Amino acid sequence: MKNVNILASFKNAGHGFVYAFKEKNFKIHLAAAALALSAGLILRVGAGRLALVLTAIFFVLCFELTNTAIEAAVDLCCGDTFHPLAKAAKDAAAAAVLLASVFAAGAGAYVFFPAVWRLIFNG
Numbered sequence: 001m002k003n004v005n006i007l008a009s010f011k012n013a014g015h016g017f018v019y020a021f022k023e024k025n026f027k028i029h030l031a032a033a034a035l036a037l038s039a040g041l042i043l044r045v046g047a048g049r050l051a052l053v054l055t056a057i058f059f060v061l062c063f064e065l066t067n068t069a070i071e072a073a074v075d076l077c078c079g080d081t082f083h084p085l086a087k088a089a090k091d092a093a094a095a096a097v098l099l100a101s102v103f104a105a106g107a108g109a110y111v112f113f114p115a116v117w118r119l120i121f122n123g
Contacts, residue, residue, distance in 0.1 A: 020068045025097075029064050033057040036108060043115040053111055056104035063100040067093040 070093040078086045
């Protein structure tokens with residue numbers, strides 16, 4: 001069904017967020033995002049480093065939304081029937097989330113390790 005106006009597009013996007021929020025992994029990523037942003041603000045990591053954290057969060061959430069969409073589409077088409085291409089699609093989407101998460105972990109280490117080090121050893 002084609003959207004007739006921009007408001008309908010935003011409404012459908014909102015439905016997508018609601019659908020994804022029902023998924024356990026999306027909630028985990030949102031909780032991690034909240035912790036990372038809170039830590040960045042508390043530790044005063046600076047605008048540039050906070051922008052890197054926000055970029056990492058953005059990538060993880062975008063790939064998690066894409067993964068959720070691919071899983072829903074594959075489930076719609078295949079149901080409980082196993083097909084190697086359905087498995088490949090789901091696995092590739094999950095791999096994209098994993099790569100984004102590894103990037104986020106690396107960005108987090110880059111941003112937070114020096115700030116925590118200063119906090120511990122410089123009081």
